[in-house]
Amino acid sequence: MIKYQDVAVSFGKFNALHDVNFEIKPGDFLHIVGPNGSGKTTLVKLLVGLLKPTEGVISLKNVTMGYLPQKLNTKANLPMMVREVIYSGFKKQKLIPSSTECELIRFWLEKMEIPQLFNESMMHLSGGQQQRVFLIRALIAEPELLILDEPTSALDPSFREKFYQLLYELQQKKNMTIIHVTHDLTDAVKDDCLTMYVDQTIKFFGPYRDYHEFEHRGHSHD
Numbered sequence: 001m002i003k004y005q006d007v008a009v010s011f012g013k014f015n016a017l018h019d020v021n022f023e024i025k026p027g028d029f030l031h032i033v034g035p036n037g038s039g040k041t042t043l044v045k046l047l048v049g050l051l052k053p054t055e056g057v058i059s060l061k062n063v064t065m066g067y068l069p070q071k072l073n074t075k076a077n078l079p080m081m082v083r084e085v086i087y088s089g090f091k092k093q094k095l096i097p098s099s100t101e102c103e104l105i106r107f108w109l110e111k112m113e114i115p116q117l118f119n120e121s122m123m124h125l126s127g128g129q130q131q132r133v134f135l136i137r138a139l140i141a142e143p144e145l146l147i148l149d150e151p152t153s154a155l156d157p158s159f160r161e162k163f164y165q166l167l168y169e170l171q172q173k174k175n176m177t178i179i180h181v182t183h184d185l186t187d188a189v190k191d192d193c194l195t196m197y198v199d200q201t202i203k204f205f206g207p208y209r210d211y212h213e214f215e216h217r218g219h220s221h222d
C-alpha cells in the first residue's frame with residue numbers, strides 16, 4: 001500500500017531524513033517513535049502530500065485518507081461549530097448534512113464522550129475537547145488509511161486507553177491501515193503492531209515484540 005524507497009528530505013542544508021526505506025501493507029498498524037526533532041512529522045507529511053521528498057520515491061496506492069496533524073492551530077478563534085468541523089471530514093459536503101450524516105456525527109461524539117458538543121462553537125472548547133473533535137473529523141469517513149500525529153497529547157490517560165481500543169477495533173473490523181506518531185508507546189501498543197524508531201533515518205522497523213531488544217541495546221546500533 002505504501003512504499004518509501006531511499007527517501008531523503010532536506011530543509012536548506014539541514015538533512016531532516018535520509019535513506020528511509022520501508023513498506024506498509026493494508027491493515028497494518030504502525031507506531032512511529034523517536035526523539036524531538038527526529039523527523040517523525042516530516043515522514044508522515046510526505047505521505048499526505050504536505051512535503052515532497054528531496055530524494056527518493058514514495059509509492060502510495062490510491063486510497064482514501066484521514067489525517068490528524070500534530071499542530072491543530074486552533075488557539076486562534078475558529079468560528080465554526082463542532083458539527084461543521086466534523087462534517088468537513090466527509091469526502092463530499094452539501095449545504096446541509098443529511099439526517100444519516102448527522103446521526104453518524106452524533107454517534108462518534110457519543111463514542112468520544114462529548115455528546116453535548118454537537119451544537120457548540122469550537123471557540124468554547126478545551127484543548128482535549130478540540131483534539132477529540134479533530135479525531136472524529138479524521139476518521140468519520142472511515143478512510144482506508146488513517147494517519148495520526150500525536151493524537152492523544154491533550155487527552156486524559158483514562159480516555160487515551162479507550163481511544164486506542166477504538167483504533168484497534170477500526171483496524172480489526174474495517175481493516176483500516178493506521179499510522180500513529182507518538183511519544184508514549186506504553187498505552188498504545190500491542191505485540192504484533194509494527195513499530196518504527198526514527199532518528200533522521202529508520203533505526204528500527206519491525207514488530208513491537210522485537211522492539212524491546214532494540215530499546216535495551218540503547219538505540220545505538222544502525
Ligand SMILES: Nc1ncnc2c1ncn2[C@@H]1O[C@H](COP(=O)(O)OP(=O)(O)OP(=O)(O)O)[C@@H](O)[C@H]1O
Binds near residue numbers: 042
Ligand atoms: N519546514 C521546515 N523548515 C525547516 N526545518 C524544518 C521544517 N520542518 C521541520 N524542520 C526541521 O526538521 C526536523 C524534524 O522535524 P519534525 O517535525 O519532523 O520532528 P519530529 O520528530 O516530529 O519532532 P517532535 O517529536 O518534536 O514533534 C526538526 O529539526 C525541524 O526543526
